[in-house]
Amino acid sequence: xxxxxxxxAVLVLxxxxxxxxxxxxxxxKQVVQPHIQMAAETFQVGPIKVPNTLxxxxxxxLVLxxxxxxxxxxxxxxRPEAMVPRGxxxxxxxxxxxxxxxxxxxxxxxxxxMLPLLITFFLFILVANWxxxxxxxxxxxxxxxxxxxxxxxxxxxxxxxFLTHEEGEYTLVPFLRAANTDLNVxxxxxxxxxxxxxxxxxxxxxxxxxxxxxxxxxxxxGGFMGLMNFLVGLLETLSEFTKIISFGFRLFGNIFAGMxxxxxxxxxxxxxxxxxxxxxxxxxxAVQALVFMMLxxxxxxxxxxxxxxxx
Amino acid sequence: MxxxxxxxxxxxxxxxxxxxxxGPGIGIGLVGLGGAQATGRNPEASGTILTxxxxxxxxxxxxxxxxxxxxxxxxxVA
Numbered sequence: 001x002x003x004x005x006x007x008x009a010v011l012v013l014x015x016x017x018x019x020x021x022x023x024x025x026x027x028x029k030q031v032v033q034p035h036i037q038m039a040a041e042t043f044q045v046g047p048i049k050v051p052n053t054l055x056x057x058x059x060x061x062l063v064l065x066x067x068x069x070x071x072x073x074x075x076x077x078x079r080p081e082a083m084v085p086r087g088x089x090x091x092x093x094x095x096x097x098x099x100x101x102x103x104x105x106x107x108x109x110x111x112x113x114m115l116p117l118l119i120t121f122f123l124f125i126l127v128a129n130w131x132x133x134x135x136x137x138x139x140x141x142x143x144x145x146x147x148x149x150x151x152x153x154x155x156x157x158x159x160x161x162f163l164t165h166e167e168g169e170y171t172l173v174p175f176l177r178a179a180n181t182d183l184n185v186x187x188x189x190x191x192x193x194x195x196x197x198x199x200x201x202x203x204x205x206x207x208x209x210x211x212x213x214x215x216x217x218x219x220x221x222g223g224f225m226g227l228m229n230f231l232v233g234l235l236e237t238l239s240e241f242t243k244i245i246s247f248g249f250r251l252f253g254n255i256f257a258g259m260x261x262x263x264x265x266x267x268x269x270x271x272x273x274x275x276x277x278x279x280x281x282x283x284x285x286a287v288q289a290l291v292f293m294m295l296x297x298x299x300x301x302x303x304x305x306x307x308x309x310x311x
Numbered sequence: 312m313x314x315x316x317x318x319x320x321x322x323x324x325x326x327x328x329x330x331x332x333x334g335p336g337i338g339i340g341l342v343g344l345g346g347a348q349a350t351g352r353n354p355e356a357s358g359t360i361l362t363x364x365x366x367x368x369x370x371x372x373x374x375x376x377x378x379x380x381x382x383x384x385x386x387x388v389a
Contacts (some may be wrong), residue, residue: 038387106362153330246373246379253379298366 017271031154031165034263040182041173043142050173053182054138059180060128070094095123099293106297107123110204110304112296117196121189122293127181128256129285132178133278138263141174180255180288183248193296194240201303209303213237236237243299247292254288324385331378338371 040051071092074082085093097120104111110257131137146169153168154161156195163172179185201209213215213236218229258281266274346364350357 038383104359106356242373246369246376249376249380250372251370253376291369293367294362295369298362 025107033219034260034267035151035171036263040138040177040184041141043173050103051182052141052177053179053185056131056176057185059130059176060124060131060276064123064127096261104282105303106294109121110200110301113203114196114200117192118293118297121193121296122289125189125251125289128179128185129258129288130282132181132255132259133281133285136304137176138174139172139258140176143152143170145169145175146171167175171228178254178255178259180251181259183252184252186255187244187248189251189292190244193292193299194244197296197299197303199238200300204304212303213240247295251288251292254284258284313365320389327385328375328378328382331336331381332375335371335375338374339368342367344373 040053042049042051044050059108067088071088074089082089096119099122100111100115103115103118107114143163145151151167151169151171152163153166154170155164156162163170198209201212213233215230215233218226218233220226262277262281264272265277341366346360351361353360
């Protein structure tokens with residue numbers, strides 16, 4: 001039985017390869033060069049323009065919300081079987097507990113209040129990154145006329161239309177694209193992260209938190225060191241703004257570069273080779289989600305620590 | 312190909328990110344070296360080491376991100 005399944009799997013693989021040899025590059029010697037654009041492509045839906053990254057974002061939200069609603073349904077209904085988690089609930093609880101314990105290690109007893117935000121950051125970025133690896137992202141869409149730059153000619157195969165490598169005036173506008181390949185999404189997350197760091201800082205230290213940035217006490221206490229401390233405060237202020245840039249562009253850069261890498265490799269070597277890079281992107285997506293969460297946690301830990309209790 | 316403004320822009324963007332990635336690359340490598348050595352010497356502390364390692368990597372990586380921003384500005388804005 002196992003042997004039959006194996007043979008079947010190999011046959012299906014060969015069949016898919018043969019199929020895409022005929023349909024994919026349309027039997028042409030060259031493969032279509034990917035069209036790479038930094039801004040999200042948009043669709044006109046009624047009076048508004050809908051970017052395809054928004055579709056990717058909503059899909060990621062749907063997956064995440066669906067997973068956790070289904071996983072917590074026994075708890076929310078107050079059923080007794082929720083006490084002994086099974087199946088999906090087990091998975092969801094394991095994910096939550098792992099992340100929560102991890103963050104408690106960094107933040108100590110202050111962690112509880114920040115857990116929802118930090119874990120949401122992690123899960124949202126993780127799902128938004130990984131969803132890009134599903135077939136259909138960046139590859140299925142409408143063929144539209146190009147406004148600027150170079151395009152391709154098209155050829156119809158049955159009801160489907162494919163781009164050819166010849167010069168023309170058409171390009172592919174994919175329906176779905178990963179949310180984090182649109183700079184707006186990482187920047188929004190970065191703004192939330194930095195803003196909430198300030199909020200947690202004020203909650204922990206009161207308004208005295210802002211003496212970190214404008215240290216009047218140090219200035220009036222006089223002396224050279226007082227002046228230096230005041231200037232260090234100004235540097236801290238600057239570093240809050242550079243944090244927004246580095247948070248936003250780190251996530252955007254990694255995921256956008258991943259998308260470009262996958263597109264280029266898929267156009268150079270359509271078979272087998274992209275698998276390696278898909279594994280790499282799986283890793284990069286998880287690392288970026290982890291880094292975003294951990295950096296927010298670490299900056300919050302710094303912001304909520306008073307002047308005396310640096311460790 | 313004549314050397315037009317477009318060509319110079321692309322060249323500058325390539326150089327910006329290419330040269331800008333050298334330093335952070337070395338830096339992140341050193342952080343990884345330190346992290347691996349520390350974990351080898353004291354495996355129980357691997358959790359704390361990982362946290363500090365990722366924090367240090369983020370600061371080193373920020374420099375590469377500035378280079379990336381410059382390259383993107385050169386290509387898309389300038």
